[in-house]
Amino acid sequence: MATIGLIAGGGRFPILFAESARRAGHRVVAVAHRSETDPALEGAVDALTWVKLGQVGHILDALRAGGATQSVMLGAITKKRFFTDAMLDATGLRVLARVGIRSDDNLLRAMARFLEEEGVPITDPTPYLRDRLAPEGVLGRHQPTDEERADAAYGLELARGIGRLDLGQTVVVKERVALAVEALEGTDACIRRGGELARSGGFVVAKAVKPNQDRRFDLPAVGPDTVDTLREAGGRVLAVEAGATLVMDLERMVARADKARIVLMGIAG
Template sequence: MSPSPKPPEAGAAPARGRLAIICGGGAFPLAVAEAARRAGREVVLFPVRGFADMAVESWPHVWIPIGRFGLLKREMRRHGCTEVVFIGTALRPRIRDIRLDWTTLTLLPRVLRMLRGGDDHLLTSLGRLFEESGFRLVGAHEVAPEILIPAGQLGGVAPSAEEMDDVAVGRHALGVTGPLDIGQGLVVMNRHVVALEAAEGTDLMLARVAELRGNGRIKAPARCGVLVKRPKEGQDRRLDLPSLGTRTVEGAARAGLAGIAVEAGGVIVTDVAALVRAADRAGLFIYAFGQDEAPAP
């Protein structure tokens, strides 16, 4: 677990302390770390074994096996961390697949309750554990506001009036399903919701749409339909914002969609320019709607 920063001397640590970044997979953890460093923050990465990428080892870091909450707390305190960010992809674990330390074992009834529910329930409960342990929970978008997708049409392809109608239907549908903690994305074609994201995630949902087109279960012309993504109603945005990347654009193109619509300021992306280039190459639109735009029922 190196390189590791020298613990602060008594009275010498900055008032805010170091920023702990608990890292899942993907490029977002390093994007947030870079943004924090540009802002003058000292950071320590806590990559979760089995999920985080090896690229984290170029930063001060401590690898944490899943289920070792006691170890994580001790290491965060040892490194002078006072604030914590959760960022990156991870799959929901099964209790029998992990080795719990004593601290986590004492919390086992609570952990089991955390696992009974959707992702928002799980993450909110996890965040509460850290706050009760004296750490301040910070959203990745607060540390790195540049990862939030900007409003308006991105790229050279514009949505049609019919496609904007699909966007409105998708926004309304997600407003209904969000409080049930179901998912953050769906696909709409001709005002018909044909796929809803659940445990499989966005990429596999898009693959399912492509398969349904291929076997004739979805009968629609090419370049028809919109992927719509937005945060769930009432979710804690410090813990989980939907993300968008070039892989999603490629999946939407394979699914035969016309474009992608997301909530401006409510979806994160590591590289907007790369996203736009991929969408333009694929002939897809990307549109980021404002929260004040009223979705049609």
């Protein structure tokens, strides 16, 4: 039995990971971010410490106090918060000073290098979440048209292109025209912006793993809320990279998509 440290952002994936790891016989000690992490995580772990964004020294202290010998990073952090209410401690400032270009991957890798040096290396969480990865094929009742399949394939190609630049993982496409690409604002805001430009609706949202993705962190993720955002914006198709995209609450997601007449697709990379 190992003690795994869980550095948790928002959403359900930290809770799902903790439940799976504990079922496998491991202890889970978590560090949760204020205003991001679901408080329900407390009931799914063996110990929980709350920190503010940027308090890297507090994170390390909590993992060590809990006896963690390895750690994982799961859950979203609202990117714009880095420019509004991050509270970097002295350790956080030292880690940040190592980063020249402050892209998502560079920041995460700097954090991973720091934790490895301190004896709590970041590991790949997907062995505990394999049943949460998107399967290949159409996932609900509704089938895409040939035009939508072509847009989905093109969208995934574009998503991988912006991934190479470490900008984001999501694009909005209609008739082979890119309407929106994800950057700092996140997936939902990207979808809404695409919907504003596609007044007649019927667009495709594609989400893919970045080329050379470090599987330890920042895997693409979707869930029922993604379908709700797509429906509100007037979208028609959500296409994700099969076997690599985390899917939260698949049954509920498919049920909502079926009700909204939205196509869900998993496409092999």
